Amino acid sequence: MAKDGQPGAVTRFAPSPTGLLHLGHAYSALFAQSLAGEGGRFLLRIEDIDPGRCRPEYEAAIYQDLEWLGLRWEAGVRRQSEHMDDYARALERLDGMGLVYPCFCTRAEIGAEIERSGAAPHGPDGPVYPGTCRGLPRAEAQARIAAGEAHALRLDMARAAAAAGPLAWHDRERGRMEARPEIFGDVVLARKDTPTGYHLAVTVDDRIQGITLVTRGEDLLPATHVHRLLQALLGLETPEYRHHRLLTDDEGRRLAKRHDSLSIRSLRERGRTAEEVRAMAGFGGT
Ligand code: GLU
Numbered sequence: 001m002a003k004d005g006q007p008g009a010v011t012r013f014a015p016s017p018t019g020l021l022h023l024g025h026a027y028s029a030l031f032a033q034s035l036a037g038e039g040g041r042f043l044l045r046i047e048d049i050d051p052g053r054c055r056p057e058y059e060a061a062i063y064q065d066l067e068w069l070g071l072r073w074e075a076g077v078r079r080q081s082e083h084m085d086d087y088a089r090a091l092e093r094l095d096g097m098g099l100v101y102p103c104f105c106t107r108a109e110i111g112a113e114i115e116r117s118g119a120a121p122h123g124p125d126g127p128v129y130p131g132t133c134r135g136l137p138r139a140e141a142q143a144r145i146a147a148g149e150a151h152a153l154r155l156d157m158a159r160a161a162a163a164a165g166p167l168a169w170h171d172r173e174r175g176r177m178e179a180r181p182e183i184f185g186d187v188v189l190a191r192k193d194t195p196t197g198y199h200l201a202v203t204v205d206d207r208i209q210g211i212t213l214v215t216r217g218e219d220l221l222p223a224t225h226v227h228r229l230l231q232a233l234l235g236l237e238t239p240e241y242r243h244h245r246l247l248t249d250d251e252g253r254r255l256a257k258r259h260d261s262l263s264i265r266s267l268r269e270r271g272r273t274a275e276e277v278r279a280m281a282g283f284g285g286t
Contacts, residue, residue, distance in 0.1 A: 007037065007039065007040075008036060008037045008038055008039030008040030008041070009035060009036055009037060009040045009041075009212045009213035009240070010036065010040060010041045010043065010209070010210050010211050010212045010213065011032040011033070011035050011036045011040065011041075011042055011043070011211065011212075011213050011214075011215055012032060012042070012043040012044065012045050012206070012209060012211050012214070012215075013025075013028060013029040013032045013033070013042075013043075013044055013045070013066075013071075013073070014044075014045040014046075014047050014202070014205075014216070015029075015046070015047065015062055016046075016047040016048065016050070016053075016054065017046060017047075017048055017054045017055060017056075017058035017059035017061075017062055018050065018053040018054055018055070018058060019058060020058065020061055020065070020260070020263040020264070020265050020266075021061070021062060021065050021066070021263065021264050021265075022255050022256075022259050022262045022263045022264065023247055023255055023259075023262045023264070023267075023277070023280055023281050024217070024246060024247040024254070024255035024256075024262075024281075025264070026065075026069055026264055026277060026278065026280075026281040026283075027244070027247050027281040027282055027283070028215070028216065028217060028244065029066060029069070029071055030069070030071070030278060030281060030282075030283040031215055031244050031283075032215045033071055033072075033073075034283070035213060035215055035242060036213075041074055042071075042072070042073050042074065043073055043074050043076075043077075043078070043209055043211070044066070044073040044074075044077045044078075045077065045078045045079075045080070045205060045209065046059055046062065046077060046078070046079045046080065046081075047080050047198075047201070047202075048079055048080055048081045049080045049081060049194050049196055049197075049198070049201055050193075050194065051081075051193065051194060052193065054081075059079075061265060065264040065265060065268075068264070068268060068274055069264065069274050069277060069278060070274055070278065078205060078208075078209055080196075080201050080205065083201075083204075083205070083208075084195050084196065086204050086205075086208060087190075087195060087196035087200055087201055087204055088195060088196075090200060090203075090204050090230075090234055091153065091189055091190060091195075091196070091200065093233075093234060094155065094160075094189065094230075094233060094234070095153075097163065097233065098156075098159070099155055099156050099159055099160045099163065099233065100153050100154070100155060100156070100189060101133060101134055101136070101141070101153070101154055101156060101186075102133065102136075102141050102144075102145060102151040102152070102153055102154075103129075103132070103133040103151055103152045103153070103154045103186075103188075104133055104141075104144060104149055104150070104151045105129075105132050105133060109132070110127075110129060110130065110132070113130045113132050114127050114130055117130055121185075123183050123184045123185055124183060124184060124222035124223075125184065125222075128183075128184070128185030128186075129154065129185045129186050131185070131186060133154070134154075134156060134186065150192045151192060152188045152189075152190060152191050152192050152197075153188070153189045153190040154186040154187065154188055154189065155186055155187050155189050156186060157181060157182055157184065157185055157186050157187065158182070160181070160229060160233060161181055161182050161229060163233065164229055164232040164233055165232075166178070166179075167179035167181075167228050167229060167232050168228075169224060169228050169238055169240075169241055170240050170241070171224075171240070171241045171242060171243065172213070172240055172241070172242040173242055173243070174243075177224070177241075179224075179225045179228040179229060180225050181225045181226045181228070181229040183222070183225065184222075184225065184226055187199055187226055198223070199223060199226045199227060199230060200230065202223075202227060203227045203230040203231060203234070203236065204234075204236075206227075206239060207231070207234075207236040207237065211239050212239050212240065213239055213240045213241070213242060214239050214240070214241050214242070215241075215242045215243075215244060216243060216244070217243065217244060217245075217246050218243040218244060218245060218246060219246060219254070220243065221243040224241055224243070247281065247282075249262070264277060267280075
C-alpha cells in the first residue's frame with residue numbers, strides 16, 4: 001500500500017550518471033518506489049544527455065547500488081541518450097508553433113549583457129536570459145546556423161505562456177499549484193552540445209514512460225512550472241507530483257556528489273548493511 005493510502009501509481013527514479021549515488025539518492029529512489037504502492041509500477045530512467053559529464057562506470061554503479069539497496073524496477077530502463085529522436089520530434093512541434101528560436105550567445109556574452117542592462121530579474125536557475133537573440137531576423141539566424149555557428153534553442157516564454165493560458169498541477173502534498181513558468185524566462189530546450197535539454201527530455205519521457213506520479217526532490221519543484229507548460233504545448237497528459245524534502249549533512253547542507261563518504265558504495269565498502277543504509281535514508285523497517 002502506498003504510504004499515503006493512494007492507489008497504485010507509476011513512479012520513477014531518474015538519476016544522472018555523473019557521480020556515485022549517495023544517501024540522498026537512496027532516499028529519493030526508496031521514496032519513489034514506496035509511492036508506487038500496491039498494484040503500482042516503479043521504473044528507472046538514466047538521464048544521460050550530458051556527454052561531457054556522464055560516465056558508463058557511474059551508470060553501472062547506479063544499477064549495482066540500487067539493487068544492493070533492495071530496489072527492484074521494471075524491465076526496460078529508459079536511457080535518454082537512446083531517444084534523441086523523441087526529443088527532436090517534440091522540438092519540431094514547438095518550432096512549428098513559432099515558439100522556438102536559436103540562441104548564439106556564450107555564457108560570457110549573456111553575463112555581459114546582463115551587467116549592461118543593470119536590472120536582470122533572477123529566476124530559479126539564476127539570472128533570466130535577457131533575450132538577446134530573440135529578435136534576430138530569421139535570415140540572419142539561418143545564415144549563422146548554415147555557417148556552422150554553435151547555438152542553443154530557446155523557448156520564447158512570453159509567447160508560449162500566452163499560447164497555453166493559465167495552467168495548474170496537483171501536488172500530493174501541496175495541493176493545487178498554479179504554474180508560473182514565466183519566472184524562468186526563455187529556457188533552453190536544446191543545448192549547444194546536445195540536441196535536448198533537461199526540461200524537454202524529462203517532460204517527454206515522463207509521458208512516454210506513462211508516469212502517473214512524478215516524485216523528486218523539492219529542489220526541482222520550480223522546474224515543474226516549465227514542465228507543466230511544455231505538457232500543455234505538446235498536448236501531453238499531466239501526471240501528479242510529489243516533491244520531497246532533501247537530506248542534509250550534519251551542518252544542514254544538502255547532500256551532493258561531493259559527500260563521498262555518504263555514497264552508497266562507500267557505506268557498503270565500510271561494512272554497512274543494506275538495511276542500515278536504508279534506515280540512514282529514513283526508510284528503516286521497509
Ligand atoms: N536527473 C535529475 C537528477 O538527477 C532528476 C530529474 C527528475 O527527477 O525530474 O537530479
